[in-house]
Amino acid sequence: MKKVLFSILALTALIMSSCKEELNSKSIFPYVDETLDPSSYSYQLDSFVKREFLNVYNVEFRYRMQDISSDMNFNLVPAEYDNCITMAVLTKYLWWDVYKAQTGSEEFLKTYGPRILCMIGAAGHNATGSVTLGVAQGGLKVTLHAVNYIDPSNVSTLNEYYFKTMHHEFSHILHQTKTYPAEFRTISAGYYKPNGWEERSDQEARSLGFTGNYGSSQEREDFVEIIANYIVKTPDEWQTMMSDASKGWKQDDDGTIHQLKQDEDGVDGVATIEQKLTICRTWLREEWGIDLDALREEVQERQAHMNIDSLRNQVLMIEAPN
Amino acid sequence: MKTKIYISFIAVIAAFASCSPRVDNIFENSAIERLDRATQTNRELLISKPNGWVLQYFPQTGASSSDSAKHMGYTFLMDFSEDGSVIVGAPVDGMFKTESSIWDVISDNSTVLTFNTFNHIFHYFSNPDPDLGLWGADGEGFGGDYEFLILDYATTKGRLTVKGKKRGTYNYMYALAADESWPGYFNKLHKMDSTLLSGLDNNTPLDFYINEDRLTLFNAPTHEFRAFRHLDDTLGGGMYYGFLVTPRGIRIHDDEILEHQIGHTEFVLNEAGDKLVAESNPNMYITMDGVDAFLSSLSAKRAWKADIDAFSDTRKTNIQKIIEGIVSDTRYSAATVDELIFAGNGSNGLILTIKWSLTQNGKVNPMTDTYEYVYSNDGNKVTISAHAQATTKMKNMDFYKKAKTTEGKNNVQALLESFMGSFDIEMLHGFAPKKGIRLKNDDAAKTFILKQ
Structure with missing residues (x-):
């Protein structure tokens, strides 16, 4: 019986192997010329992002919206071309160049940086009324929302909506690659509010040991919010935040926030934030070789001396070859 | 028996295996090549129109149980350039405006026309916060698309059909005539x-x-x-x-x-x-239907002004004799009938308001009288009849009282009765009853024109 089966198998294999299928050596994919067209409407920005991101870091700065690469749960729209110029130069100036300076070379971002940066015009509107300003996915892609709202003349909005989001999302990329210490998970366990974090005021959240209400949503957001806030907030702003953390707060139904005579939540907000900051600082130093305080100083120095017109001229002064 | 089965099995395999693996291609080129060609063809088509295209755009489709601007249609003009830019033009807050942004034809679900950088004019309808309020927006706005599957180009009609990728709306694009100005369109x-x-x-x-x-x-x-x-x-x-x-x-x-x-x-x-x-x-x-249009306006208490100049000679004579009587038999030096206005009273009453003027010692005194009829829908006609208290109502009118003589009063009565009868309703301006309808009676002298 076995012999018969082997015979069948052998014969079948023989017959099948005798078939010869010749593959066409021509690629089924059409040739795509990657050379930029100097007559293109977007030549200046395309040249800049190719030169500064693609050629150096193998990063695609994707400002032409592809809905398939965005979060389909949101209704989103593309970013305005002119605002993308602003975002491109700011991304380089306040993010890419900072890490390059702090790590001494381009290798860090080449190795650990996201491969795709997506610019989206609208914010992601959540059903709760909050908005999503950015998303980091799989250690590979960072999406920045609300690019159509950028106002270079409003530094605090720039800081809150864009710069903080850049460092927030990049910190996600880093911990998606090397996770944060287990110790961090225990500090505020029991105080996270994944659903309904919006109902907490920033002050109430700070009193509980978070940098703001979004940080109190879940531990990974807490982790990156500590880093991002520490990087972009000036010492005075950070001190104001810590002052909030040292007090007790109550929010009325109409949204009015009152300071309480005594902090009744049972959490030492200042000590908790400082404990978390220490963990973040150590993690960045030991896992990534990054000095958080030096990074912060570099970012704030750059923010303080930022000249948006001069930065935009890096794109707008690009001349197309004849 | 088993041996026979094995032999048969081998024979079947051998028979199949001996078939040539070569299969004739249905298409000359690969799918990706055909998609690429279609993309290029559509790109060239869009660029080819020297004065651009008209896009008839609907943000969302589907019958709705409530009215919403999401379901209305909007028109844009678009000029696609080879450099990757598109100029979009449309009225914004009553002013014609244009703005440039970037377009492309990409291979996605099919060949897709995408407007992939923001354009304030066009993306207004796909923006989740159309009024650019970051906070408090509902996250949907008009909910329209900015990416469209390119379905079909009907060369005879010059019509390109594009389907909203997310909402599935069917939108038509037509080449704009070369000599048509954009604001003129x-x-x-x-x-x-x-x-x-x-x-x-x-x-x-x-x-x-x-x-x-x-x-x-x-x-x-x-x-x-x-x-x-x-x-x-x-x-x-x-x-x-x-x-x-x-x-x-x-x-x-x-x-x-x-x-x-x-x-x-x-x-x-x-x-x-x-x-x-x-x-x-x-x-x-x-x-x-003229009757429906007229009656619905009366139900809504709309006012209609009679075209006095278009009155029949008989009716004009009635008015003239009333005026002559007032001037000759009273202290007034002049009298004019300025307006006759008909309006529904919300049920089946038709109120005639006569606005007229009396001049005394060089001073013009405006006068207003009202008189009430009843109306009914007589199938394809409107019947206007006397009110149950027609005589009383008439005698209460200054218009009647001032016409002191029997002849004058008879003419008032004749004038009021001339609006009674069965009338066909003819539309004088197509779909615009407000611009004029003719109430046509078998007695031509009774026919009259109303406008809003």
């Missing part, structure tokens, strides 16, 4: 809009004939029909269907209205200006 649309809709109220019913069936449409001025089956109760409810105005008529987005298939067709205004006829079917058209 919107002026044409405005003119057609005015021709069709400015003479209507929301409660003016339109009759929509679909072969043997008939629907009633309200709310035309909102650009969103509220549709009912004929003779259904129209006090509430109805389903809403958005449409847009084209240079030739209108286009309703939905291909089905109250379970009647109408297809994605344009309705073109006929030469007489009284019907919007489906391009795809002459037995499908929208028109207006």
